[in-house]
Amino acid sequence: MTTAAVFGTGSWGTAFSAVLADSGTSVRMWGRRPELVDQINAGSNEDYLPGIRLPEGIRATTDPAEAAEGADIVVLAVPSQTLRHNLERWAHHLPRDAAVVSLMKGVELGTTKRMSEVIAEVGGVESERIVVVSGPNLAGEIALKQPAASVVACTDHATAERVADACWSTYFRPYTLTDVVGCEIGGAVKNVVALAVGMAEGMGMGDNSKASLITRGLAETTRLGVALGGDPATFAGLAGVGDLVATCSSPLSRNRTFGVNLGHGMAVKEVEAVTKQTAEGVKSCDSILQLAREHDVYVPIIEQVAAVVHEGRTPQQVVESLLSRARKHELE
Incomplete structure (x- = not known):
């Protein structure tokens, strides 16, 4: 045995x-x-x-x-x-x-x-x-x-x-x-994207907004993973989009729930005081952003989530910042 x-x-x-x-x-x-x-x-x-x-x-x-x-x-x-x-x-x-x-x-x-x-x-x-x-x-x-x-x-x-x-x-x-690299990057970044989706939920945004964040979050995850040597196909599978959808959609997700509370207007310290389990995205968003910058990978959603967690930006400011960026080709 x-x-x-x-x-x-x-x-x-x-x-x-x-x-x-x-x-x-x-x-x-x-x-x-x-x-x-x-x-x-x-x-x-x-x-x-x-x-x-x-x-x-x-x-x-x-x-x-x-x-x-x-x-x-x-x-x-x-x-x-x-x-x-x-x-x-x-x-x-x-x-x-x-x-x-x-x-x-x-x-x-x-x-x-x-x-x-x-x-x-x-x-x-x-x-x-x-x-x-x-x-x-x-x-x-x-x-x-x-x-x-x-x-x-x-x-x-x-x-x-x-x-x-x-x-x-x-x-x-x-x-x-x-593909160990792809699986690990998919698992780490999806927690940060779930924080963003939770914030959108907490602010009263609908399914279009949340689907847009999930999809663009997957694009960021794939860019970073591929830059580190991951297989692009991994991010279309269970460790990529599968994990991302579950974490961003379920009320059982700690990261999504943490983001919902932020979207309701609570500060990070206030949310931490009322939750008893670890929201890994809160802990890792800064290190993931640093990793992306080290490899010259553009990750605007991760960047804005880190700004909420570490710089005191509000979810509303994050939305405005994401929507005001210059337009670009979707697959760039």
Whole structure:
């Protein structure tokens, strides 16, 4: 039987643990809070997935060495901006032949590194063992066993297949890719676009406005991803437009919800005070903008979202700025 160690007990880490267990994989989760670990061992995670009964085959511990021991697959499911700090404490526990899976969707502040690059640098993990899982994967729906598909990407196709086999269940269908860069950029940028779409929703704008933002946001995502070496076809798939549509459209999306509150007139600090889960787009928008500028990629939506988050611009000012730009050919 395949054994997986899942580091992180938030909503997506827990939901993916359930997917693994339902696929016949033995799962050991690591969490820093003893009370939450006890909940999981009793069969639920009421803090993040209330009312959901977890499948058999999941156990949790506060000891990273115990979680990682003998694991064939190590899954990292912590907030993206904490990955480096956490890996500095965990790296020596990770089995040297395990596939290391990233569920995180962000770009590191300060370094503009993608999560796979942080894993390689801090964890000493070879690229052929680093796997990215991305797609339209709203944790609450997957925890309810509603059908979903995802992409499992690794530069080594055999490793991608191994991880896909471990998470293929009756309700979760993984597809494999070798385009790690494209999957990571799609997963990171869609959070920022969802903030913009949420702001439009909060301001009372209709479906035309939101569809326009989603489509132009996809164009920005593709430009940046291709500049970094991603495959253009990836952005037309599950890790691109699929993830983007789900995150921008669903009330379950933290980033969209955060944006809605901004559109209602709340300040960033006010929204942060009333929300309990991480909106990755808020954390990563500045680093994604920096990454785009480093590669001379034009990303006006990302730029305006970062201005709201970091410079105090209002959503109305953002709309005016986007609409007043010079006209251009759509495919430039």
